[in-house]
Amino acid sequence: MITKTLQKELNLQSWQVKKVIKLIDDGNTIPFIARYRKDVTGSLNDEILRKFDERLAYLRNLEEKKSKIIERIDSLGKLTNELEKSILNAETLVELEDLYRPYKSKKHTRASIAKEKGLKPLADIILEQNVDKPIIKIAKDYINPKHDVNTPEDAIQGAKDIIAEIISDNSVFRKKIRKNTFYSGKIETKVKNKDISSEYEIYYEYDEDLRKIPPHRILAINRAEKEGVIRAKIVVETEEILIYLRRHTLKNRSKNPKKIKYNPHTTPIIKDAINDSYKRLIAPAIEREIRTFLTKKAEEKSIKVFAQNLNQLLMESPLTDKTILGWDPAFKTGCKLAVIDKTGKVLETALIYPTEPQNKIKESKKAVHELIKKYGINVIAIGNGTASRESEEIVADIIKNTSVEYIIVNEAGASVYSASKLADEEFPDFSEGERSAVSIARRLQDPLAELVKIDPKSIGVGQYQHDMNQKQLTESLSGVVEKVVNEVGVDLNTASYSLLSYISGLNKTTSKNIIEYRNENGSFKNRKELLNVKKLGKKTYEQCAGFVKINNPDFPLDNTTIHPESYDATLKLLKSLGYSVEDIGKDNLKLDNLNLDEISNSYDIGIETLKDIIHELKKPGRDPRDDMPKPKLRKNVLSIEDLEEGMILEGTVRNIVDFGAFVDIGVHQDGLIHKSQLANKFVKHPLDIVSVGEIVNVKVLDVDISRKRIQLSMKI
Numbered sequence: 001m002i003t004k005t006l007q008k009e010l011n012l013q014s015w016q017v018k019k020v021i022k023l024i025d026d027g028n029t030i031p032f033i034a035r036y037r038k039d040v041t042g043s044l045n046d047e048i049l050r051k052f053d054e055r056l057a058y059l060r061n062l063e064e065k066k067s068k069i070i071e072r073i074d075s076l077g078k079l080t081n082e083l084e085k086s087i088l089n090a091e092t093l094v095e096l097e098d099l100y101r102p103y104k105s106k107k108h109t110r111a112s113i114a115k116e117k118g119l120k121p122l123a124d125i126i127l128e129q130n131v132d133k134p135i136i137k138i139a140k141d142y143i144n145p146k147h148d149v150n151t152p153e154d155a156i157q158g159a160k161d162i163i164a165e166i167i168s169d170n171s172v173f174r175k176k177i178r179k180n181t182f183y184s185g186k187i188e189t190k191v192k193n194k195d196i197s198s199e200y201e202i203y204y205e206y207d208e209d210l211r212k213i214p215p216h217r218i219l220a221i222n223r224a225e226k227e228g229v230i231r232a233k234i235v236v237e238t239e240e241i242l243i244y245l246r247r248h249t250l251k252n253r254s255k256n257p258k259k260i261k262y263n264p265h266t267t268p269i270i271k272d273a274i275n276d277s278y279k280r281l282i283a284p285a286i287e288r289e290i291r292t293f294l295t296k297k298a299e300e301k302s303i304k305v306f307a308q309n310l311n312q313l314l315m316e317s318p319l320t321d322k323t324i325l326g327w328d329p330a331f332k333t334g335c336k337l338a339v340i341d342k343t344g345k346v347l348e349t350a351l352i353y354p355t356e357p358q359n360k361i362k363e364s365k366k367a368v369h370e371l372i373k374k375y376g377i378n379v380i381a382i383g384n385g386t387a388s389r390e391s392e393e394i395v396a397d398i399i400k401n402t403s404v405e406y407i408i409v410n411e412a413g414a415s416v417y418s419a420s421k422l423a424d425e426e427f428p429d430f431s432e433g434e435r436s437a438v439s440i441a442r443r444l445q446d447p448l449a450e451l452v453k454i455d456p457k458s459i460g461v462g463q464y465q466h467d468m469n470q471k472q473l474t475e476s477l478s479g480v481v482e483k484v485v486n487e488v489g490v491d492l493n494t495a496s497y498s499l500l501s502y503i504s505g506l507n508k509t510t511s512k513n514i515i516e517y518r519n520e521n522g523s524f525k526n527r528k529e530l531l532n533v534k535k536l537g538k539k540t541y542e543q544c545a546g547f548v549k550i551n552n553p554d555f556p557l558d559n560t561t562i563h564p565e566s567y568d569a570t571l572k573l574l575k576s577l578g579y580s581v582e583d584i585g586k587d588n589l590k591l592d593n594l595n596l597d598e599i600s601n602s603y604d605i606g607i608e609t610l611k612d613i614i615h616e617l618k619k620p621g622r623d624p625r626d627d628m629p630k631p632k633l634r635k636n637v638l639s640i641e642d643l644e645e646g647m648i649l650e651g652t653v654r655n656i657v658d659f660g661a662f663v664d665i666g667v668h669q670d671g672l673i674h675k676s677q678l679a680n681k682f683v684k685h686p687l688d689i690v691s692v693g694e695i696v697n698v699k700v701l702d703v704d705i706s707r708k709r710i711q712l713s714m715k716i
C-alpha cells in the first residue's frame with residue numbers, strides 16, 4: 001500500500017520506491033543518498049528524496065493508526081468487513097478520524113448524557129421511522145425523574161441529542177459537507193473596531209472564495225484575527241446541505257419512488273435533530289477543519305518560499321581574498337567595528353560615535369582611515385539596521401579618493417548570534433556589538449559559513465514565519481541548510497562546529513569531537529583520520545567522508561567530492577588512461593568522449609557515479625557558489641529623495657514573497673517589484689522569475705517618500 005502510494009504521488013517506478021525505502025531504513029542520510037547512490041535510486045535529487053522521506057513517515061504513521069483503530073473497534077465487537085475495508089482504504093488521517101469518530105470514547109456530550117438517562121432506545125425508534133402514533137405518547141414510557149427526565153418533552157429532547165450526534169458522526173455525511181463547504185463557501189472577515197487603523201485595513205470588510213484565496217492572505221487573516229483586529233468565519237449556503245441530510249436520513253414510506261411520503265410522527269423530530277446536528281456539531285467542526293487545512297496549505301507554501309529564499313541566500317557567492325571592515329551601526333551606543341583578514345580572522349575591533357547624539361564625525365573618520373591604512377581594508381560591510389543610512393553617508397565620504405568600496409549587508413540575525421552561547425564560546429572577550437560587527441563582515445566574506453550559526457528563522461528571508469507551525473518550519477529550513485552545506489562541502493581543517501554539524505551523518509557530539517581531535521592532534525592529513533575521532537564509527541564515516549575535504553592532503557582525492565568507496569575505481573580509471581592522481585585538475589587531463597558503458601562494466605561502477613567522478617577530476621574541489629552573482633559593491637550613496645519616476649537602476653533581490661520581490665537599489669528602503677511587474681507575461685510565482693541574491697535592472701514606477709515605499713518594475 002505504502003509503495004504504491006509513493007509510486008503514484010511522486011511519479012516513481014516501483015523499484016525506485018523499494019530501493020529508497022531500504023536506503024532510508026538502513027540509516028543513510030538524504031544528502032548521502034542524493035549524491036552517492038544515484039545509480040541505486042535512478043538519480044533522484046535531494047528535493048524529491050526529502051518529500052519521499054516526509055511522506056514515508058506520514059504513511060507509516062497512517063498505517064500504524066489504522067491497525068490500532070481496527071484493534072480498538074474489534075475489541076468493542078463492532079468491526080464489520082465493510083468497515084475494516086473502509087479503514088484500510090483511508091488515504092488521510094482526516095478520513096481515518098471520520099471513520100473512527102462513532103466508536104471513539106467521547107467526553108460528556110449532550111448525547112452521552114441522554115444515553116446515560118436510557119434514551120438511546122427512544123432515539124432508535126424515532127430513527128427507524130416505523131411508528132403509527134405520536135412520539136409524545138411513546139416518550140411517556142421513558143420518563144424517569146431520577147435521571148431528570150420529568151416530561152415526554154425531556155425524553156424527546158434527549159433522543160434528538162442522540163440523533164444529532166449519530167448524524168454528526170456519519171463519515172459519509174462529513175466528507176460530503178466538507179467538500180461542499182470548501183468548494184462553495186467563502187471566508188468572511190469583519191473589523192472589531194472601525195475607528196482603529198492598522199495594516200490589516202483590507203480585511204475590515206472582506207470575503208473571498210475558500211478555494212481561490214491565496215496562501216499569504218490566509219496567513220494575514222490569521223494574524224489579524226490573532227491580534228484581535230478582525231473576526232473571521234466561513235459562510236456557506238446551508239439549505240442545500242440540510243436538504244442533503246434530510247434526503248439521506250428521512251425514509252420515504254411511499255411505494256412509488258416518484259412520490260415522497262415521510263412519517264408524520266418522526267419527521268419533524270428528525271428535521272429538528274438534523275438542523276441542530278449541522279449548526280451545533282457539524283458546521284463548527286467543518287469550519288475548524290477547513291481553516292486548519294487552509295492554514296496548513298498556506299504554511300506549506302510559505303515555508304516552501306522561505307526555504308527557496310534561504311537556499312538562494314546560503315548559495316550566494318563568497319567575497320574572497322578581501323580584507324573586510326564590519327560596521328554595526330547604532331546611534332546612542334556608537335558604531336561597532338571589526339576588521340577581518342582574508343581567512344576571517346579578527347584583526348582588530350573599535351568603537352566610534354559618528355551619529356546622533358555624539359556626532360563625533362571627525363574623530364570617527366580619522367579612526368576608520370587609520371584602520372584602512374593599517375590593514376589594507378578592501379571593503380566596508382555596513383549592517384542595514386538602525387543608523388545604517390547615516391553610517392552609509394559617512395562611509396561614502398570616508399572612502400572618497402580611495403580604492404575602498406562598501407556594501408549594505410542584511411544583518412538579520414546578527415544580534416541573535418551575538419547573544420548566543422556559540423558567540424560567547426567563539427569570542428568570550430568581545431562585547432555583543434563587536435561580535436555583531438564580526439558577523440556582518442563574515443557573512444559578506446562567506447555567507448554560508450556565517451549564516452549556519454544563526455537560527456534560519458532569524459535570517460529574514462521569509463514571510464509570516466512567526467505565524468507558522470514552528471516544528472515544520474524548523475525541519476524544513478534545517479533541511480535546506482543541510483542540503484546546501486553538503487552541496488558545497490566543508491574544509492575539515494577550518495570548518496566550524498556549526499558547519500560540521502550539518503554534514504551528512506554528523507551530529508553535535510561528533511562535530512565537537514572532530515574539533516577536539518583537531519585541536520589536540522593538529523590538522524587532518526587524510527579523510528581516514530576521521531575514524532580516530534571519538535564516537536565516529538564506520539557508518540558515520542561512510543555518510544560524511546565525501547562531504548568533507550582537506551586542503552593540501554596527503555592523498556589528492558581527499559580534496560575532492562569523490563567518495564573513498566570509489567577511490568579504487570578512480571585510480572584504475574586514471575591508470576588506464578595513462579594518468580595519475582597528480583594530473584587531477586590539470587589541463588593535460590583529457591576525459592571527454594570516453595566510453596562510459598565500457599568503463600562502467602570494466603570497473604563495476606555505476607554510470608551516474610562515473611559521470612560525477614569524471615566531472616570532479618576535471619575541476620576538483622570546485623565551489624558551486626562560484627557560478628552565483630558576485631556581491632554588488634558601491635562607492636556613492638543614493639537616497640530615496642534622489643529617486644525619480646522612470647529611473648533605471650541596478651539592484652539586488654533581498655527577499656521574495658508570494659506577491660512580489662523586494663530589491664535593494666542602494667537606498668535605505670528596499671523597493672517592491674509586484675509580481676505583475678516582473679515580466680511581460682503572466683507570473684505564477686516570483687520565484688519563477690528571480691532569486692535571492694540575483695542582480696537585476698529595474699525601473700522606478702513610484703516613490704512615496706512619506707510612507708517610504710518604492711514601486712519598481714523589471715518591464716524595462
